[in-house]
Amino acid sequence: MLTPSRLFSARIGGYIACAAVFLLVMLPAFPPDPEGKKLRAIKQRGFLTVHTRTSPTIYYAGRRGPAGFEYELARRFADHLGVSLNLEANHHLDDVLPAVRHRGDLGAAGLVLTPATPGISFTRPIIDMQPLLVYRRGLHGIGGPEDLAGLEIGTLRGAKGAGTAATLRELQKDYPALSWKESGELEVADLLAQVENSDLDAAVVFAHQFRVNRLFFKNVERGFPLGKPSSLVWAVPDRHNLAFLGEANRFLDDLQQSGELKKLVERYFGHDDYLEYVGTRTFLDHLDSRLPRYRALFQQAARDTGFDWQLLAAVGYQESHWDPDAVSPTGVRGLMMLTSPTAKEVGVTNRRNPAQSIDGGTRYLRQLEQRLPKSITGDDRLFMALAAYNVGLGHLLDARDLAQRRGGDPDRWRDVRDALPLLQQRQWYEKTRYGYARGGEPVIYVRNIRRYYEMLQYVERSRQQFFQLDRNLPSDETLMPFDLVLPLN
CATH class of the missing domain: 1.10.530.10 (Lysozyme)
Known part of the structure; x- marks a missing residue:
């Protein structure tokens, strides 16, 4: 038996149900939003803001214009979206994620995948980054982690060292005597310079960073890999629509599937020497x-x-x-x-x-x-x-x-x-x-250039001497072919 109060509730529930059906039938449906608000906003304003920093492996400006592995990726992503690229590059690495979280579209600054970072989502991995021990030339007996105790070792702290410092901390569990210094103010080139100048015995950096810089630090030797590779990623603020993150992931997937990502990696990190030495x-x-x-x-x-x-x-x-x-x-x-x-x-x-x-x-x-x-x-x-x-x-x-x-x-x-x-x-x-x-x-x-100039002069002199000798030979005498050997110094 229905009491008056229950009867009233049932009638109200019926009215609500009827009203809901009426609204579904009579009111137009909201339009789908496949792009998401953020992606639409970027396309409407016509530019993509990327927070980055200057580094040989990320972004730098030279005579030949902007360059760097992540700059190249970000420029291509902007082209993919049909917008221009707006770089904010005056950051220390520890400033990048806060800037992305509060006012940016994207962070591309040598970022290591660190799950559960508040307010930040990360893209799929772009490349693997292998931590590498490097040491000053002349040090002997450094063949593995067991030989590192007692050495002055340096690495980067904070976001910069998310892969390298974490690797050392993990390694310390097996080698308790291992110790090192961390800095949030230095860059990879600074670390290598300290090894070069004997301020440090060794450093832990990523292998691709060493390949780019090693030519400038001749007294720094490649050692051995440490731990597992980390992942290079881009950062996107959580407030952005998932469609924007999905678009970045699709772009990176397509770049990998087409082979273009591999070409970029080889172009920027495939050789130890940025300037090619030609034999x-x-x-x-x-x-x-x-x-x-x-x-x-x-x-x-x-x-x-x-x-x-x-x-x-x-x-x-x-x-x-x-x-x-x-x-x-x-x-x-x-x-x-x-x-x-x-x-x-x-x-x-x-x-x-x-x-x-x-x-x-x-x-x-x-x-x-x-x-x-x-x-x-x-x-x-x-x-x-x-x-x-x-x-x-x-x-x-x-x-x-x-x-x-x-x-x-x-x-x-x-x-x-x-x-x-x-x-x-x-x-x-x-x-x-x-x-x-x-x-x-x-x-x-x-x-x-000085080397090529000297070689050109040497070849020119050699040819002139050859022609002079040829003119002085009897007409029935011939010269035997020879290989031109150039001086090394």
């Missing part, structure tokens, strides 16, 4: 097969500017191997590898035209040389102009300033050469006007 045999092959096509152009550029044509040819070989169709990942192209702004500045309308490229690159080199202080003279002036061609005049001037601060002579290439790699270390580049640069590269760049 003597390859150089001689190109000397015979390529240089004759452009020799007259180099000679004309030399007459117009006062440079030695063989020096200009050495620059061209270092830049492109005398290939007028050469293109860098950042769009620098042509035999002298000019950027679009530089080409426009020197009046080059077709960077793939060898005559325009050689003429424009030579005039640009002369402009750089003329903009250097008059106190720099002789070969010092030439070497600094070549370094500026590679790294940019601003960074070269920063290195001169650092050389002077360290008690060196800013007008001597030897002292500036020693200061350039400091532009990779935060304690130094934060004191400069133009900031971070891969300062070790122009050192190698100038050294390579």
Whole structure:
């Protein structure tokens, strides 16, 4: 039997049910939202904001424009979304996740997968990062973790050391005597510099970071892997619609399936040397097969500017191997590898035209040389102009300033050469006007050009002697073929 109160409740429930059916039938359904609010907002405003930081493995700005593995990925993702890329790169790594959490779209800054990070979601893994023990050359008997007790070891702290420091903590369970120092202020190049300078005996970094930097630290030896690999990921704020995270994951999946991700990894991390060392045999092959096509152009550029044509040819070989169709990942192209702004500045309308490229690159080199202080003279002036061609005049001037601060002579290439790699270390580049640069590269760049220049001169002298000898031989006498052997020094 229904009481009045129960009867009232039943009637109210019926009315509510009828009203719900009425609303479902009569009111239009809400439209589907496959993209999500965040993804739509990014497309509507036309740009993607990415929080990152300057590092050889992540993002850096050089003469050839923005570069770096994660920069390249982020640029391609922005292109995939049909928007421009807005980088906020003035971060320390520990600042990246808070910035993403509160105001950014994406964090791409060498981030290690750390599940359960408050307010942050992570993408699928991009690459594996293997912790690696490196040590100062000359130390003996370091073959495994059991040999690390008593050594001064350094690694990165906080988000930077999420993989390396955690690996050491795990290793300490089996080797209680193991100890190390952690820093949240240093970068990988700083750690390697401390090993190089004997401030540390060893360091734990990721293997791909060491491959990129090892050329600049010749006294640092590769040791052995430690622990399991960590995962490099991007960070997305939890408040974002899942559709945005899903779109980033689909982009990364497609990049992997197409093989493009593998190509990027090989391009940035596949070789220990950023600048390719070309063997003597390859150089001689190109000397015979390529240089004759452009020799007259180099000679004309030399007459117009006062440079030695063989020096200009050495620059061209270092830049492109005398290939007028050469293109860098950042769009620098042509035999002298000019950027679009530089080409426009020197009046080059077709960077793939060898005559325009050689003429424009030579005039640009002369402009750089003329903009250097008059106190720099002789070969010092030439070497600094070549370094500026590679790294940019601003960074070269920063290195001169650092050389002077360290008690060196800013007008001597030897002292500036020693200061350039400091532009990779935060304690130094934060004191400069133009900031971070891969300062070790122009050192190698100038050294390579000097090597190629000397080889060109040697070959030219050898050929002249050969032709002179040939003219002096009797007509029925022949020369036996021989292999040209170049001096190593």
